[in-house]
Amino acid sequence: MADVAIHSATVVRPRGAKPKTRFSGGNIMLYGTLFVVSVYYLLPLWVMVMTSLKGMPEIRMGNIFAPPVEITFQPWVKAWSEACTGLNCDGLSRGFWNSVMITVPSVIISIIVASVNGYALVNWRFKGSEVFFTILIFGSFIPYQIMLYPIVILLREMHIYGTLYGLILVHTIFGMPILTLLFRNYFSSLPEELFKAARVDGAGFWRIYFQIMVPMSLPIFVVALILQITGIWNDFLFGVVFTKPEIYPMTVQLNNIVNSVQGVKEYNVNMAATLLTGLVPLIIYFVSGKLFVRGIAAGAVKG
Amino acid sequence: MTHSIQVKDLSLNFGSVSVLKNMNIDVAEGEFIVLLGPSGCGKSTLLNCLAGLLDITDGEIWIKGKNVTWAEPSDRGIGMVFQSYALYPQMTVRGNLSFGLKNAKMPKEEIDKRIARAAGILQIEPLLDRKPAALSGGQRQRVAIGRALVRDVDVFLFDEPLSNLDAKLRSELRVEIKRLHSRLNNTMVYVTHDQIEALTLADRIAVMRSGIIQQLAAPQEIYNRPSNLFVAGFIGSPSMNFLHGATIDGGAAFQFASTKINLAGYEGGAILDRPKAILGLRPEHLHIQDHSEPGLTIPAVVEIDEPMGADSLVWLEAEGGLKMSVRVPVERRMAAGTPVHLKVDISKASIFDTASEQRV
Ligand SMILES: Nc1ncnc2c1ncn2[C@@H]1O[C@H](COP(=O)(O)OP(=O)(O)OP(=O)(O)O)[C@@H](O)[C@H]1O
Ligand SMILES: [Mg+2]
Secondary structure, three states, X not given: OHHHHHHHHHHOOOOOOOOOOOOOHHHHHHHHHHHHHHHHHHHHHHHHHHHHOOOHHHHHOOOOOOOOOOOOOHHHHHHHHOOOEOOEOOOOHHHHXXXXXXXXXXXXXXXXXXXHHHHHHHHOOOOOXXXXXXXXXXXXXXXXXXXXXXXXXXXHHOOOOOOHHHHHHHHHHHHHHHHHHHHHHHHHHOOHHHHHXXXXXXXXXXHHHHHHHHHHOHHHHHHHHHHHHHHHHHOOHHHHHHOOHHHOOHHHHHHHHHOOOOOOOOHHHXXXXXXXXXXXXXXXXXXXXXXXXXXXHHHHOOO | OOEEEEEEEEEEEEOOEEEEEEEEEEEEOOOEEXXXXXXXXXXXXXXXXXXXXXXXXXXXXXXXXXXXXXXXXXXXXXEEEOOOOOOXXXXXXXXXXXHHHHHOOOOHHHHHHHHHHXXXXXXXXXXXXXXXXXXXXXXXXXXXXXXXXXXXXXXXXXXXXXXXXXXXXXXXXXXXXXXHHHHHOOEEEEEEOXXXXXXXXXXXXXXXXXXXXXXXXXXXXXXXXXXXHHHHHHOOOOOOEEEEEEEEHHHOXXXXXXXXXXXXXXXXXXXOOEEXXXXXXXXXXXXXXXXXXXXXXXXXXEEEEEEOOOEEEEEEEEHHHOEEEEEEEOOOOOOOOOEEEEEEOHHXXXXXXXXXXXXX
């Protein structure tokens, strides 16, 4: 193969004008813009990381862009395990585990239900399935604020107001429209004849779902996973409204630490706490960025 | 003769659109039926109804003497082969073949035995552990046929199985399907819009248009005695020559412009006097000669000839600007502008009533 390529390269010479090299006007513009944009986004991050590694005396000197003279991890330790919010003084760790306990079941349940929804809507059309779908999608256009209070009442009536279960239920339901749409579109892009062949082969609803559909749908599951993990982890509104202090998710707790009015403002601790809270979505993006793009390209945003 | 498939008064509507209208088909055991018709006429829909993949609106379907109208696809004793092959991409060929059998909870030894047999018949043994993505189009279609084969069913349903293949492979697999049929001798219902496939494979052809069966008969019958104008025009390439005129003299002759053609020897019903009628003549049932015979020939002028390998097509213009085609041996070259006479073989002609479009 290699020598074939070399051979053909010597025979077929490139034609036309030589491509212009680095310092053309267009390139300077392009890279200039990219540079400015990255500085714009990276500078705050830089400031946060640097500040979180400084001690308070150094911060009071005021030069926020300068790297720390003396690196200390004390603010990180304090943010994680000692910072006080209200009555609790066990830091963000409590919020972290709360968020884990909220996010994991919400993500799993919502993805399972939505994928089965999408599959049923595409392959097992029932009377009124289109109406069902329209209502579901319409639901995603109603502003959350309108639904907050009714949901509080509903959860109270179900005796799960102020519990993790209540919040998990709310997250699962609110993820439904977009996830169902996502899965429905993906499944309808798979060839219908595969489904028919499986029916002729005697496979039923669940067997077709697990053995035919799911194995072909890995990319879209990854997309759904990322959307849900980041969405639920970053949620603040529902966390504040539907839970109580002991089980506040990390975001709410972060807010309480940062906005606490007692004592001096510990900027280094606040920065460390913020970075800790953002770590989970960040890791998700880094780990699965490629898969995410591939999943989106594989039909997630189609028709 | 026992019936393998019986379709009784079958109708199917998609919402308010009627796609299949009051169909009746009886298929004998071991028969090879081809459903032929233009795109969108409902061939695939009918096949899906037989397979149980669509709920019908009205009527009954019987397979092997059992009413299966509401039976599950897997309980109907059918195997189906799709146009896009529809192989499960994440499974190996072996997995594809065994999927249905595992669903039926068949013991492992029996599954292995059936796969070995099907793989032998279709010559796909070396491919058994590959994924479908690693197969060529022809190999994929063999596997798809194999999937129907291992089910050991009496009825095979094919939905345009060869239309995604190139011409050479298509004719090879066509022969193979025919061989398969004569070996297994099960009932086959085969959808295509390729006439050659239909004419070569079928015991009987059902020509469909807009959800209605126009004619259900043996290929030769369909070719030589099309029951109406649509069938006559649809079958045959190039299509039949249609002369618009009238039958006169109590049905003894056909008047076309200034030409009068003697109808003695016509094989059909009573011709009668019809002020508007159509005489249909296939290109191979006309003979070019240079002298006229009153009542037997049509004058025409050569426009162009197209040698097509085995034979040659001559395009001519008859009275009133009517374009006609005639098939001649390839050695016979015709110069443009030559005036000739076309001798009619009336025993192979068809006469249609213009109003009803039915063959007389
Ligand atoms: N799910 C559906 N809803 C509404 N109309 C449909 C549906 N499926 C098929 N049709 C219509 O039914 C008619 C018959 O379709 P069918 O697929 O049976 O045609 P066909 O004869 O197989 O054509 P082709 O040769 O192109 O495959 C078409 O007019 C099609 O538009
Ligand atoms: Mg079709």
